[in-house]
Amino acid sequence: MIEFSNVSAGYAKGARVLDGINFHIDKGEFVFLTGPSGSGKSTLLKLIYHDLRPLLGEIRVAEYSSRRISRRKIPYLRRKLGIVFQDFGLLESRTVGENVAFALEVTGAPRSFIRRRVSEALEQMGLGGKECCYPLELSGGEQQRVAIARALVGEPYALIADEPTGNLDPGISREILMRLEDINAMGMAVLLATHDYSLLKDRDHVRRLYVSGGRLIYDGPTGSFAPEAPPASGGNLPPVG
Amino acid sequence: MRSLREALLGFGRAKTMSFFAIVSTGFSLLALGMFALALLNLNTLIRYFESKVEIVVYIRDNADTGRVGMAVEDLGRVEGVDRVNFVSKEEALEHFRRDLGADSDLLQDLESNPVPASLNITMKPGYRDTLHVQAVAARAAELSFVEEVDYGREWLRRMDIFKHVVSVVGVISGALLSLVALVLISSAIKIAVFSRSREIFIMKIVGATNGYIRRAFLIEGVLKGTLGGALAAGGIFAITELFNRKLIPITGFTDRYYLYTVAAGALLGLLGSWISLGRYLRRI
Numbered sequence: 230m231i232e233f234s235n236v237s238a239g240y241a242k243g244a245r246v247l248d249g250i251n252f253h254i255d256k257g258e259f260v261f262l263t264g265p266s267g268s269g270k271s272t273l274l275k276l277i278y279h280d281l282r283p284l285l286g287e288i289r290v291a292e293y294s295s296r297r298i299s300r301r302k303i304p305y306l307r308r309k310l311g312i313v314f315q316d317f318g319l320l321e322s323r324t325v326g327e328n329v330a331f332a333l334e335v336t337g338a339p340r341s342f343i344r345r346r347v348s349e350a351l352e353q354m355g356l357g358g359k360e361c362c363y364p365l366e367l368s369g370g371e372q373q374r375v376a377i378a379r380a381l382v383g384e385p386y387a388l389i390a391d392e393p394t395g396n397l398d399p400g401i402s403r404e405i406l407m408r409l410e411d412i413n414a415m416g417m418a419v420l421l422a423t424h425d426y427s428l429l430k431d432r433d434h435v436r437r438l439y440v441s442g443g444r445l446i447y448d449g450p451t452g453s454f455a456p457e458a459p460p461a462s463g464g465n466l467p468p469v470g
Numbered sequence: 471m472r473s474l475r476e477a478l479l480g481f482g483r484a485k486t487m488s489f490f491a492i493v494s495t496g497f498s499l500l501a502l503g504m505f506a507l508a509l510l511n512l513n514t515l516i517r518y519f520e521s522k523v524e525i526v527v528y529i530r531d532n533a534d535t536g537r538v539g540m541a542v543e544d545l546g547r548v549e550g551v552d553r554v555n556f557v558s559k560e561e562a563l564e565h566f567r568r569d570l571g572a573d574s575d576l577l578q579d580l581e582s583n584p585v586p587a588s589l590n591i592t593m594k595p596g597y598r599d600t601l602h603v604q605a606v607a608a609r610a611a612e613l614s615f616v617e618e619v620d621y622g623r624e625w626l627r628r629m630d631i632f633k634h635v636v637s638v639v640g641v642i643s644g645a646l647l648s649l650v651a652l653v654l655i656s657s658a659i660k661i662a663v664f665s666r667s668r669e670i671f672i673m674k675i676v677g678a679t680n681g682y683i684r685r686a687f688l689i690e691g692v693l694k695g696t697l698g699g700a701l702a703a704g705g706i707f708a709i710t711e712l713f714n715r716k717l718i719p720i721t722g723f724t725d726r727y728y729l730y731t732v733a734a735g736a737l738l739g740l741l742g743s744w745i746s747l748g749r750y751l752r753r754i
């Protein structure tokens with residue numbers, strides 16, 4: 230459902246940020262994406278939602294392939310994904326309800342359906358009754374839950390979270406993680422990029438991808454991960470182009 | 471419908487930016503409108519002076535009236551000629567007497583009428599320049615019974631130069647002013663769009679198509695431009711009224727020109743938003 234086949238990526242006139250990436254995420258999986266800052270985690274996520282196109286290889290998301298997708302079709306691919314950012318990405322001038330509804334309004338969904346789904350998503354995130362609040366009236370944890378509600382309101386195949394706990398204190402971070410696990414338990418795949426390794430504690434069975442120096446170094450259960458393991462194919466990445 | 475709602479909401483949410491864009495559009499169009507008003511009044515003045523252009527063909531005293539009558543018909547058919555009036559010696563003397571006013575007593579002792587008869591030729595609008603007037607005057611001068619032809623050669627020449635200067639200065643200044651207005655308006659819209667680049671990014675991330683985003687922003691741009699245009703039209707009307715009531719009477723815009731001003735605002739809002747938005751939509 231999300232599949233990377235020999236993917237290399239980078240930005241214009243710079244070094245490659247990712248090289249030779251291969252992995253596959255199935256429906257209903259929960260996956261941690263880890264690695265040091267600057268290792269290419271965010272770039273990998275951008276490739277999934279096609280904010281960046283690969284230089285080499287192929288990325289498949291649901292029925293879409295990076296090799297064949299036209300620019301016009303990218304919005305439809307993004308509707309298959311729910312995306313959550315570290316800085317929440319909420320529109321401060323819109324209420325909580327409007328922020329969540331926004332993700333469905335752009336799809337042209339009927340108003341009654343939007344009202345019902347917004348209410349359900351906010352309830353699911355423990356934000357019932359906050360629909361008319363503005364983001365800045367909420368705590369950081371609540372704002373991130375609004376962002377998650379917006380990501381899941383369209384019932385996507387997968388939820389992509391880029392350092393969703395980066396701006397939150399440890400207690401709230403754990404709560405956010407549990408919310409994401411609840412969503413995953415209902416069958417939605419979750420890919421969570423983080424460098425907060427405390428979140429991985431007691432989750433030995435959960436799948437972990439470890440990216441370093443632009444390469445995928447590890448893909449397996451968190452419990453079996455050896456941080457000192459050398460890269461499978463180390464060294465500097467070749468330049469772009 | 472949803473795009474319209476989105477546009478109206480966006481309009482209200484970014485109040486400062488919307489205000490800035492409306493005022494910029496309004497003042498730029500007001501400046502252009504004032505310039506147009508000045509040109510309009512200069513043209514009215516030019517047309518007034520042009521209406522005074524007249525070719526006077528003086529006729530010899532012994533001229534055959536039949537031939538003069540034929541000449542009136544012939545000259546009346548020349549391209550650009552509006553009217554040919556025959557003024558008899560008696561009428562001419564009467565005019566002269568009226569012109570002298572209080573000094574008309576001087577004419578009491580005249581034994582004969584010294585004032586010649588004439589053909590007074592007026593030209594149609596668009597033909598009241600040196601080239602056409604001179605052509606008609608030359609044709610009249612060829613007639614055998616003509617004593618002299620007078621058409622204010624020097625005055626007409628200066629008038630031509632004045633019209634030329636007004637049109638050249640008008641075109642150059644108008645083009646410069648339009649350019650400044652366009653830069654100012656597009657900058658205001660660019661800033662408004664830039665201030666909402668985060669919003670555009672989020673719209674794209676949740677799966678909004680370029681068309682959906684563009685529609686909302688374009689409707690918003692047209693709304694702002696229309697309000698800016700209405701502001702300019704109101705300003706032009708107020709200034710015209712001020713001149714007419716307190717200063718000197720001037721020619722104002724007709725309803726159609728007020729409508730054009732508002733439409734120009736709407737068009738500028740549409741184009742400005744389209745161009746400014748393009749950058750952000752291409753980026754993601």
